[in-house]
Amino acid sequence: MIDPVLLRTSMGVVRAGLARRGLDVDVAAYEALEAERKELQGRTQALQASRNARSRAIGIAKGKGEDAAALMAEVAGLGEELRDGEARLAGLQQRINDFVLGLPNIPHASVPDGRDETGNVEVRRWGAPPVFDFAARDHVELGERLHGMDFETAAKIASARFVILSGALARMQRALIQFMLDLHTREHGYTEVYVPYMVNADSMRGTGQLPKFAADLFAIPEQGFYLIPTAEVPVTNIARDRILAAEEMPRRFVCHTPCFRSEAGSHGRDTRGMIRQHQFEKVELVQLVEPTLSYQALEELTGHAEQVLRRLELPYRVMVLCAGDMGFAAAKTYDLEAWLPSQGAYREISSCSNFEAFQARRMLARYRHRETGRPELLHTLNGSGLAVGRTLIAIMENHQNADGSIRVPPALQPYMGDMTAIAPP
């Protein structure tokens, strides 16, 4: 959520920032609502003050044993107008709130201009795409030859966009999760957490999935739950309605969860294989930091995610997303894109973002400032470290051999019983 004070006092700044996202804020509509609110609030509060004063006088009179009938008659007339004003004010504030909740975050000054993914800028590149002296296969073909990847049976059991992994591939996915969790907890200073995979609407609102993106979520309406689309939601909401001590900052969490996404609006995209699924595993990094340190933290967090790719010997590049391609809540985002030989392209495998106070304001996630001792909004960040399903297919495709076997990178071997390769039966 954008700071309402900024909205009221510096609408120009907000408007210019959101224009970089290609969004035209309806300033007139907002200002009309605000003007009405201001007027109605003043009037209603004056009425409340008047009622309160008289009620207090009645209390005093009765306390002295005097007759308060005249005062009570006086205040009775206020009732209807007061109730009406309060109701209208509440409705108005709701509308203003909905308007503000629907505004995305303002891009950071260092974010490049651009309206879609063609405006993203490459920051750096690591490793070189492999050159094969045979006809390279895609992960679907490799998976089938290994008897380890079955989309048809998954579709029978559930629907399209699900997969069944078995044998060595299922094991490799589990190994990847273990490897990532160990790397981030042992070397990068994260605390592992286990969290609910279903959350309530407040949590979804806190991180920004609701109210705007309900269509992207799987919901269980009977109980009022939503399946998490990323561990970001439960993990970041740990800080909701809390005031952390300055000494407990920064907090760094790493969390493995399945992620559930309806993928509404992406029909026909990435229909083949495991690239885009309704359910996938992800290891997520989340940081809660003091505001002055959040951009430094973003660089560090991105580096932590990159380490996974390097140790798995997967060529990748780092992109800074342009203003028009960033997610709703982000102020700045780096995408890590791993090379996928079957597509001859780099594909997103991690997204690392600084949300500044955007999520914290929605969640009322605060910390006690070291000097002032006052509660202040903290900054939230997160990044995939990494998307496990996509990491699996990147390994399969980049480390494949002519016979259809897959080389297990040395970093992963301890997690695979020291296997150096997995081969078709």
Added chain:
RNA sequence: GGAGAGGUGGCAGAGCGGUUGAAUGCACCGGUCUUGAAAACCGGCGUAGGGCGACCUACCGAGGGUUCGAAUCCCUCCCUCUCCGCCA
């Protein structure tokens, strides 16, 4: 699922229809004292909104209701604890 007890400021914990945004303690901030610190003493110390300002308004788990007036009474929901049942 059944029975009972609760949810109040950063924390603990009073208040149970009337000048209560809320006693008290701890924590925190400022001051006196001290070489410095501690202790003691004095003062301050919730969040949000409105107003140039004096000040006003809202908030005691959430939402409704009763009342001139609700932290206090009533209803619904959520959560916590104890006992019983069930269960991995």
